[in-house]
Amino acid sequence: MASGAVAGCMGALLGLGGGVFLVPFLNAWFGLDFKTAAAISLVTVIATSSAVSAGTTGRNLINLRLGMLLEVASAAGGVAAGLTISHISDVTLERGFAGVAALIAVLMLTRLERRNVIQDTTVDPGSLGGRFHDDESGGEVIYRVRRLPVAMVVSFIAGNVSAAFGIGGGILKVPVLTAWCGVPMRVAAATSSLMIGVTAVASVPIQYANGYVNPPLAGAAVLGVLVGSRGGLWFGARARSKWLKLLMAMVLMLVSIIYLRRTL
Amino acid sequence: MTDERPQFERLEVQIGRLLVTGVTISALLLAIGLGLWLFDPGRWNALWLLNAGLIVLMSTPILRVIVSFTEYVAMRQWFFAGVTIVVLLELSVTVVVALSKGNR
Numbered sequence: 001m002a003s004g005a006v007a008g009c010m011g012a013l014l015g016l017g018g019g020v021f022l023v024p025f026l027n028a029w030f031g032l033d034f035k036t037a038a039a040i041s042l043v044t045v046i047a048t049s050s051a052v053s054a055g056t057t058g059r060n061l062i063n064l065r066l067g068m069l070l071e072v073a074s075a076a077g078g079v080a081a082g083l084t085i086s087h088i089s090d091v092t093l094e095r096g097f098a099g100v101a102a103l104i105a106v107l108m109l110t111r112l113e114r115r116n117v118i119q120d121t122t123v124d125p126g127s128l129g130g131r132f133h134d135d136e137s138g139g140e141v142i143y144r145v146r147r148l149p150v151a152m153v154v155s156f157i158a159g160n161v162s163a164a165f166g167i168g169g170g171i172l173k174v175p176v177l178t179a180w181c182g183v184p185m186r187v188a189a190a191t192s193s194l195m196i197g198v199t200a201v202a203s204v205p206i207q208y209a210n211g212y213v214n215p216p217l218a219g220a221a222v223l224g225v226l227v228g229s230r231g232g233l234w235f236g237a238r239a240r241s242k243w244l245k246l247l248m249a250m251v252l253m254l255v256s257i258i259y260l261r262r263t264l
Numbered sequence: 265m266t267d268e269r270p271q272f273e274r275l276e277v278q279i280g281r282l283l284v285t286g287v288t289i290s291a292l293l294l295a296i297g298l299g300l301w302l303f304d305p306g307r308w309n310a311l312w313l314l315n316a317g318l319i320v321l322m323s324t325p326i327l328r329v330i331v332s333f334t335e336y337v338a339m340r341q342w343f344f345a346g347v348t349i350v351v352l353l354e355l356s357v358t359v360v361v362a363l364s365k366g367n368r
Contacts, residue, residue, distance in 0.1 A: 043318060047290070050283040050324050057280030064275060068332060068347050075354040082358060194279075197325035202355055204322055205362035215314035216301050219294040222321065226291055 022221065023097070023166045024255055028262065032217075034090040038166025039212035042200045044225040045168045049197030051226055053190070060132035061190035063183070066145055069128070070155040070191075071198050074169060077159020078202030085164055085203070086210065091263055097165045098259035100172070105252035107175045109245075132187065146182040155195075163203035168196035171252070185244065275335045279328055286324030293317030326355055 022044060026037035056062060129144040145151070154176045158169035170192035177188040207213060297313030304310070329351050336345040 043321065046321050046325060047287065050287045050321075054280045054283035054287065057276045057283075058273070060273075060276075062276060064272060064279075064332070065344055068329075068344060068351065071329075071351045072347055072354070075351050079354055079358050083361065198329060198351065198355070201322055201325045202358050205358050206365070208318070208322070209362040209365035213318065215311055215318060216298060216305075218318060219298045219301075219314045222294055222317075223291060223298065226287065 022225070024258060026217075026221075027094075028258065034093050035085065035207075036212050036214065038093070038164070039204070039207040040214065040218045040221055041166035042163070042204050042207065043213055043218045044221045045162070045166070045200040046197050046204065047222045047225050048168070049193055049195075049200070051230075053194040053197070056190045056193070059190075060130060061187055062194050063128070063130050063145075063187055063191045064194075066128050066151075066183075067191045067195050069148075070151055070173070071195055073152045073155035074159035074162070074173075074195060074199040075202040077156040077161075078163045078199050079159075081160045081163035082203030082206040085207070088164070093164055094259050094263045096161075098256045098263065100161055100165070101252040101259070102256035104171055104175055105249040105256065107179060109249045129182075130187065132184075134184070134186075141184070143184050143187065144182050147180050151177060151181045159199050159202060162196065162199050168192070169199050170196055275332065278331060278335070282328055282331055283324060286320060286327065290317045290321040290324070293320060326352075326359075329355065 022041045023034075023037050026032045026040060027034050030037070032040070053062065128148070129142065131140055131142045133139070134141045151173075154172055155169075158172040161167065161172060162169035170189070173192045173195070174185075174188045177183040177192070178185050183191070204213070293313050294317035297310050297315075297317055300307050300310035301314065329348060333345060333348040333352065336342075336348055
Protein backbone atom coordinates (compact mmCIF):
# COMPACT_ATOMS: atom_id res chain seq x y z
CA MET A 1 0.00 0.00 0.00
CA ALA A 2 2.74 2.43 1.01
CA SER A 3 4.83 1.66 -2.06
CA GLY A 4 1.76 2.13 -4.20
CA ALA A 5 1.21 5.54 -2.64
CA VAL A 6 4.82 6.64 -3.23
CA ALA A 7 4.78 5.31 -6.81
CA GLY A 8 1.47 7.05 -7.52
CA CYS A 9 2.80 10.33 -6.20
CA MET A 10 5.96 10.21 -8.32
CA GLY A 11 3.99 9.03 -11.34
CA ALA A 12 1.51 11.86 -11.21
CA LEU A 13 4.34 14.33 -10.80
CA LEU A 14 6.25 13.24 -13.87
CA GLY A 15 3.47 12.19 -16.21
CA LEU A 16 4.61 8.60 -15.87
CA GLY A 17 2.44 5.75 -14.67
CA GLY A 18 4.51 5.27 -11.53
CA GLY A 19 5.40 1.75 -12.66
CA VAL A 20 9.11 2.61 -12.84
CA PHE A 21 8.96 2.61 -9.05
CA LEU A 22 6.34 -0.07 -8.43
CA VAL A 23 7.87 -2.78 -10.65
CA PRO A 24 11.27 -2.79 -8.87
CA PHE A 25 9.49 -2.78 -5.49
CA LEU A 26 7.13 -5.69 -6.26
CA ASN A 27 9.84 -7.59 -8.14
CA ALA A 28 13.04 -6.98 -6.16
CA TRP A 29 11.73 -6.43 -2.63
CA PHE A 30 8.39 -8.23 -2.59
CA GLY A 31 9.75 -11.23 -4.51
CA LEU A 32 7.13 -11.52 -7.24
CA ASP A 33 8.40 -12.71 -10.62
CA PHE A 34 8.96 -9.97 -13.16
CA LYS A 35 5.90 -10.65 -15.32
CA THR A 36 3.50 -10.68 -12.35
CA ALA A 37 5.05 -7.46 -11.00
CA ALA A 38 4.76 -5.88 -14.46
CA ALA A 39 1.11 -6.95 -14.87
CA ILE A 40 0.08 -5.58 -11.45
CA SER A 41 1.98 -2.38 -12.15
CA LEU A 42 0.23 -2.03 -15.50
CA VAL A 43 -3.16 -2.25 -13.74
CA THR A 44 -2.12 0.63 -11.47
CA VAL A 45 -1.02 2.55 -14.58
CA ILE A 46 -4.66 2.53 -15.72
CA ALA A 47 -5.78 3.88 -12.34
CA THR A 48 -3.12 6.61 -12.36
CA SER A 49 -4.05 7.56 -15.91
CA SER A 50 -7.74 7.95 -15.15
CA ALA A 51 -7.24 9.71 -11.81
CA VAL A 52 -4.55 12.15 -12.97
CA SER A 53 -6.30 12.96 -16.25
CA ALA A 54 -9.59 13.61 -14.45
CA GLY A 55 -7.70 16.12 -12.30
CA THR A 56 -6.08 17.97 -15.23
CA THR A 57 -9.09 18.29 -17.58
CA GLY A 58 -10.43 21.77 -18.24
CA ARG A 59 -7.01 23.47 -18.29
CA ASN A 60 -6.18 22.90 -21.97
CA LEU A 61 -3.11 20.93 -20.95
CA ILE A 62 -4.28 17.63 -22.42
CA ASN A 63 -3.92 17.61 -26.21
CA LEU A 64 -6.78 15.23 -27.08
CA ARG A 65 -6.13 15.14 -30.83
CA LEU A 66 -2.41 14.53 -30.57
CA GLY A 67 -3.07 11.96 -27.83
CA MET A 68 -5.56 9.97 -29.91
CA LEU A 69 -3.26 10.02 -32.94
CA LEU A 70 -0.32 8.72 -30.92
CA GLU A 71 -2.57 6.10 -29.28
CA VAL A 72 -2.91 4.41 -32.69
CA ALA A 73 0.82 3.64 -32.44
CA SER A 74 1.07 3.04 -28.68
CA ALA A 75 -1.95 0.69 -28.58
CA ALA A 76 -0.49 -1.28 -31.53
CA GLY A 77 2.78 -1.57 -29.60
CA GLY A 78 0.88 -2.71 -26.50
CA VAL A 79 -1.11 -5.36 -28.38
CA ALA A 80 2.05 -6.68 -30.06
CA ALA A 81 3.96 -6.98 -26.78
CA GLY A 82 0.92 -8.35 -24.92
CA LEU A 83 0.69 -11.22 -27.40
CA THR A 84 4.43 -12.08 -27.29
CA ILE A 85 5.44 -11.33 -23.69
CA SER A 86 5.02 -14.90 -22.40
CA HIS A 87 7.81 -16.06 -24.76
CA ILE A 88 10.44 -13.67 -23.39
CA SER A 89 12.63 -14.57 -20.37
CA ASP A 90 12.58 -12.49 -17.17
CA VAL A 91 16.32 -11.75 -17.34
CA THR A 92 16.00 -10.33 -20.85
CA LEU A 93 13.13 -8.15 -19.64
CA GLU A 94 15.12 -6.90 -16.63
CA ARG A 95 18.13 -5.99 -18.79
CA GLY A 96 15.89 -4.14 -21.20
CA PHE A 97 14.33 -2.30 -18.26
CA ALA A 98 17.77 -1.12 -17.09
CA GLY A 99 18.78 0.01 -20.58
CA VAL A 100 15.60 1.99 -21.25
CA ALA A 101 15.76 3.79 -17.90
CA ALA A 102 19.43 4.82 -18.38
CA LEU A 103 18.88 6.04 -21.95
CA ILE A 104 16.03 8.34 -21.01
CA ALA A 105 17.82 9.68 -17.94
CA VAL A 106 20.69 10.84 -20.16
CA LEU A 107 18.27 12.38 -22.66
CA MET A 108 16.49 14.32 -19.91
CA LEU A 109 19.73 15.68 -18.45
CA THR A 110 20.80 17.14 -21.80
CA ARG A 111 17.55 19.10 -22.24
CA LEU A 112 17.13 20.76 -18.85
CA GLU A 113 16.93 24.38 -19.99
CA ARG A 114 14.76 23.98 -23.09
CA ARG A 115 11.25 25.44 -23.15
CA ASN A 116 8.88 24.93 -26.06
CA VAL A 117 6.35 27.71 -25.63
CA ILE A 118 5.84 30.65 -27.98
CA GLN A 119 4.71 33.71 -26.05
CA ASP A 120 3.34 35.56 -29.11
CA THR A 121 -0.37 34.60 -28.98
CA THR A 122 -1.09 35.51 -32.62
CA VAL A 123 0.90 32.53 -33.98
CA ASP A 124 -1.32 29.81 -35.51
CA PRO A 125 -0.72 26.59 -33.53
CA GLY A 126 -1.87 24.37 -36.45
CA SER A 127 -4.37 21.52 -36.22
CA LEU A 128 -2.33 19.53 -33.70
CA GLY A 129 -0.82 22.30 -31.61
CA GLY A 130 -2.55 24.22 -28.88
CA ARG A 131 -2.53 26.99 -26.36
CA PHE A 132 -2.82 27.07 -22.59
CA HIS A 133 -2.30 29.34 -19.63
CA ASP A 134 1.26 28.98 -18.34
CA ASP A 135 2.01 30.25 -14.84
CA GLU A 136 5.78 30.22 -15.41
CA SER A 137 5.47 32.61 -18.39
CA GLY A 138 2.61 34.49 -16.75
CA GLY A 139 0.13 34.34 -19.64
CA GLU A 140 -1.35 32.33 -22.50
CA VAL A 141 1.26 30.49 -24.57
CA ILE A 142 1.16 28.60 -27.87
CA TYR A 143 3.03 25.56 -29.11
CA ARG A 144 3.22 23.72 -32.43
CA VAL A 145 3.74 20.00 -32.86
CA ARG A 146 6.78 19.13 -34.99
CA ARG A 147 8.20 15.83 -36.30
CA LEU A 148 4.96 13.84 -35.90
CA PRO A 149 6.46 10.64 -37.45
CA VAL A 150 9.10 10.61 -34.70
CA ALA A 151 6.36 10.89 -32.08
CA MET A 152 4.44 8.02 -33.73
CA VAL A 153 7.46 5.70 -33.84
CA VAL A 154 8.34 6.46 -30.23
CA SER A 155 4.71 5.88 -29.19
CA PHE A 156 4.80 2.43 -30.78
CA ILE A 157 8.02 1.59 -28.93
CA ALA A 158 6.52 3.08 -25.75
CA GLY A 159 3.50 0.79 -26.15
CA ASN A 160 5.83 -2.19 -26.48
CA VAL A 161 7.94 -1.17 -23.51
CA SER A 162 4.82 -0.41 -21.47
CA ALA A 163 3.36 -3.89 -21.90
CA ALA A 164 6.72 -5.65 -21.44
CA PHE A 165 7.94 -3.77 -18.36
CA GLY A 166 4.68 -2.73 -16.68
CA ILE A 167 5.38 0.97 -16.92
CA GLY A 168 3.20 3.66 -18.43
CA GLY A 169 5.43 4.38 -21.38
CA GLY A 170 5.43 8.07 -20.53
CA ILE A 171 9.06 7.39 -19.62
CA LEU A 172 9.79 7.39 -23.36
CA LYS A 173 7.13 9.66 -24.81
CA VAL A 174 7.47 12.67 -22.51
CA PRO A 175 11.20 13.28 -23.15
CA VAL A 176 10.84 12.79 -26.91
CA LEU A 177 7.74 14.99 -27.17
CA THR A 178 9.47 17.77 -25.26
CA ALA A 179 12.95 17.38 -26.76
CA TRP A 180 12.13 16.86 -30.45
CA CYS A 181 8.45 17.50 -31.13
CA GLY A 182 7.96 20.98 -29.68
CA VAL A 183 5.47 19.98 -26.99
CA PRO A 184 5.83 21.82 -23.65
CA MET A 185 6.65 19.67 -20.60
CA ARG A 186 3.28 20.09 -18.87
CA VAL A 187 1.29 19.38 -22.04
CA ALA A 188 3.44 16.33 -22.80
CA ALA A 189 2.96 15.05 -19.24
CA ALA A 190 -0.82 15.64 -19.22
CA THR A 191 -1.32 14.13 -22.69
CA SER A 192 0.88 11.17 -21.85
CA SER A 193 -1.03 10.59 -18.59
CA LEU A 194 -4.25 10.29 -20.55
CA MET A 195 -2.68 8.05 -23.21
CA ILE A 196 -1.10 5.50 -20.87
CA GLY A 197 -4.53 4.26 -19.76
CA VAL A 198 -5.38 3.17 -23.30
CA THR A 199 -1.83 1.88 -23.85
CA ALA A 200 -2.06 -0.30 -20.74
CA VAL A 201 -5.53 -1.55 -21.65
CA ALA A 202 -4.06 -2.72 -24.97
CA SER A 203 -2.21 -5.47 -23.09
CA VAL A 204 -3.53 -5.82 -19.51
CA PRO A 205 -6.64 -7.90 -20.39
CA ILE A 206 -4.36 -10.58 -21.90
CA GLN A 207 -2.16 -10.68 -18.79
CA TYR A 208 -5.31 -10.74 -16.64
CA ALA A 209 -6.65 -13.72 -18.61
CA ASN A 210 -3.22 -15.42 -18.27
CA GLY A 211 -3.50 -15.16 -14.48
CA TYR A 212 -0.63 -12.68 -13.96
CA VAL A 213 -2.89 -10.21 -12.12
CA ASN A 214 -3.40 -11.30 -8.49
CA PRO A 215 -6.69 -9.56 -7.54
CA PRO A 216 -6.00 -8.72 -3.83
CA LEU A 217 -2.46 -7.47 -4.56
CA ALA A 218 -3.59 -5.50 -7.59
CA GLY A 219 -6.44 -4.02 -5.53
CA ALA A 220 -4.06 -2.91 -2.78
CA ALA A 221 -1.60 -1.44 -5.28
CA VAL A 222 -4.35 0.44 -7.14
CA LEU A 223 -5.75 1.95 -3.92
CA GLY A 224 -2.24 2.98 -2.83
CA VAL A 225 -1.50 4.57 -6.18
CA LEU A 226 -4.81 6.47 -6.14
CA VAL A 227 -4.00 7.98 -2.74
CA GLY A 228 -0.45 8.81 -3.87
CA SER A 229 -1.48 10.45 -7.11
CA ARG A 230 -3.47 13.06 -5.16
CA GLY A 231 -0.23 14.17 -3.53
CA GLY A 232 1.59 14.20 -6.87
CA LEU A 233 -1.03 16.45 -8.47
CA TRP A 234 -0.79 18.92 -5.61
CA PHE A 235 3.00 19.04 -5.73
CA GLY A 236 3.21 19.01 -9.55
CA ALA A 237 1.23 22.25 -9.80
CA ARG A 238 3.83 23.96 -7.61
CA ALA A 239 7.17 22.59 -8.83
CA ARG A 240 9.21 24.00 -11.73
CA SER A 241 9.75 22.06 -14.99
CA LYS A 242 13.53 22.06 -14.60
CA TRP A 243 13.38 20.37 -11.20
CA LEU A 244 10.81 17.86 -12.46
CA LYS A 245 13.23 16.84 -15.22
CA LEU A 246 16.20 16.63 -12.86
CA LEU A 247 14.26 14.50 -10.38
CA MET A 248 13.07 12.23 -13.19
CA ALA A 249 16.62 11.69 -14.49
CA MET A 250 18.04 10.92 -11.05
CA VAL A 251 15.39 8.33 -10.23
CA LEU A 252 15.77 6.63 -13.63
CA MET A 253 19.54 6.34 -13.17
CA LEU A 254 19.04 4.73 -9.78
CA VAL A 255 16.52 2.20 -11.14
CA SER A 256 18.85 1.38 -14.03
CA ILE A 257 21.83 0.74 -11.74
CA ILE A 258 19.74 -1.52 -9.48
CA TYR A 259 18.62 -3.63 -12.43
CA LEU A 260 22.05 -3.86 -14.04
CA ARG A 261 23.49 -5.13 -10.76
CA ARG A 262 20.72 -7.74 -10.47
CA THR A 263 21.22 -9.21 -13.92
CA LEU A 264 25.04 -9.22 -14.12
CA MET B 265 -8.90 30.02 -38.29
CA THR B 266 -12.24 28.97 -36.85
CA ASP B 267 -12.24 28.67 -33.09
CA GLU B 268 -13.13 25.10 -32.13
CA ARG B 269 -12.03 25.46 -28.57
CA PRO B 270 -15.47 25.41 -26.88
CA GLN B 271 -16.26 22.01 -28.47
CA PHE B 272 -12.96 20.55 -27.40
CA GLU B 273 -13.36 21.90 -23.91
CA ARG B 274 -16.76 20.16 -23.77
CA LEU B 275 -15.16 16.86 -24.81
CA GLU B 276 -12.44 17.35 -22.21
CA VAL B 277 -15.03 17.97 -19.48
CA GLN B 278 -17.04 14.91 -20.53
CA ILE B 279 -13.93 12.73 -20.50
CA GLY B 280 -13.00 14.11 -17.08
CA ARG B 281 -16.43 13.20 -15.72
CA LEU B 282 -16.25 9.69 -17.20
CA LEU B 283 -12.80 9.07 -15.73
CA VAL B 284 -13.85 10.28 -12.27
CA THR B 285 -16.90 7.98 -12.33
CA GLY B 286 -14.87 4.97 -13.49
CA VAL B 287 -12.13 5.46 -10.93
CA THR B 288 -14.60 6.06 -8.09
CA ILE B 289 -16.66 2.96 -8.81
CA SER B 290 -13.61 0.71 -9.21
CA ALA B 291 -11.92 2.14 -6.09
CA LEU B 292 -15.09 1.46 -4.04
CA LEU B 293 -15.36 -2.11 -5.34
CA LEU B 294 -11.65 -2.74 -4.70
CA ALA B 295 -11.74 -1.20 -1.21
CA ILE B 296 -14.78 -3.23 -0.10
CA GLY B 297 -13.42 -6.37 -1.78
CA LEU B 298 -10.00 -5.95 -0.19
CA GLY B 299 -11.57 -5.32 3.23
CA LEU B 300 -13.65 -8.50 3.00
CA TRP B 301 -10.66 -10.46 1.67
CA LEU B 302 -8.41 -9.35 4.56
CA PHE B 303 -11.21 -10.33 6.97
CA ASP B 304 -11.63 -13.77 5.38
CA PRO B 305 -9.66 -14.70 2.18
CA GLY B 306 -12.08 -17.56 1.48
CA ARG B 307 -15.14 -15.37 0.98
CA TRP B 308 -16.45 -15.79 -2.55
CA ASN B 309 -17.83 -12.23 -2.70
CA ALA B 310 -14.44 -10.73 -1.77
CA LEU B 311 -12.78 -12.09 -4.93
CA TRP B 312 -15.90 -11.29 -6.94
CA LEU B 313 -15.78 -7.62 -5.83
CA LEU B 314 -12.01 -7.37 -6.46
CA ASN B 315 -12.40 -8.77 -9.98
CA ALA B 316 -15.38 -6.51 -10.65
CA GLY B 317 -13.30 -3.51 -9.55
CA LEU B 318 -10.46 -4.50 -11.89
CA ILE B 319 -12.84 -4.98 -14.81
CA VAL B 320 -14.45 -1.56 -14.25
CA LEU B 321 -10.95 -0.08 -14.09
CA MET B 322 -9.95 -1.71 -17.40
CA SER B 323 -13.20 -0.65 -19.07
CA THR B 324 -12.83 3.05 -18.27
CA PRO B 325 -10.18 3.93 -20.90
CA ILE B 326 -12.09 1.90 -23.51
CA LEU B 327 -15.25 3.88 -22.72
CA ARG B 328 -13.19 7.06 -23.00
CA VAL B 329 -12.23 6.13 -26.57
CA ILE B 330 -15.87 5.33 -27.42
CA VAL B 331 -17.07 8.70 -26.03
CA SER B 332 -14.32 10.47 -28.02
CA PHE B 333 -15.48 8.72 -31.18
CA THR B 334 -19.13 9.80 -30.81
CA GLU B 335 -18.00 13.37 -30.06
CA TYR B 336 -15.71 13.56 -33.10
CA VAL B 337 -18.59 12.30 -35.26
CA ALA B 338 -20.88 14.95 -33.75
CA MET B 339 -18.22 17.60 -34.49
CA ARG B 340 -17.81 16.21 -38.04
CA GLN B 341 -14.09 15.81 -37.43
CA TRP B 342 -13.89 12.79 -39.73
CA PHE B 343 -10.11 12.41 -39.62
CA PHE B 344 -10.07 12.13 -35.84
CA ALA B 345 -13.20 9.94 -35.84
CA GLY B 346 -11.28 7.56 -38.13
CA VAL B 347 -8.21 7.67 -35.91
CA THR B 348 -10.38 6.82 -32.90
CA ILE B 349 -11.94 3.83 -34.71
CA VAL B 350 -8.45 2.44 -35.39
CA VAL B 351 -7.61 2.68 -31.67
CA LEU B 352 -10.90 0.92 -30.82
CA LEU B 353 -10.14 -1.90 -33.27
CA GLU B 354 -6.70 -2.39 -31.70
CA LEU B 355 -8.20 -2.58 -28.22
CA SER B 356 -10.86 -5.03 -29.39
CA VAL B 357 -8.09 -7.42 -30.57
CA THR B 358 -6.78 -7.58 -26.99
CA VAL B 359 -10.23 -7.96 -25.46
CA VAL B 360 -11.15 -10.77 -27.87
CA VAL B 361 -7.86 -12.63 -27.20
CA ALA B 362 -8.34 -12.19 -23.43
CA LEU B 363 -11.94 -13.43 -23.54
CA SER B 364 -11.01 -16.48 -25.62
CA LYS B 365 -8.24 -17.34 -23.10
CA GLY B 366 -10.55 -16.70 -20.14
CA ASN B 367 -13.15 -19.12 -21.46
CA ARG B 368 -10.68 -21.96 -21.90
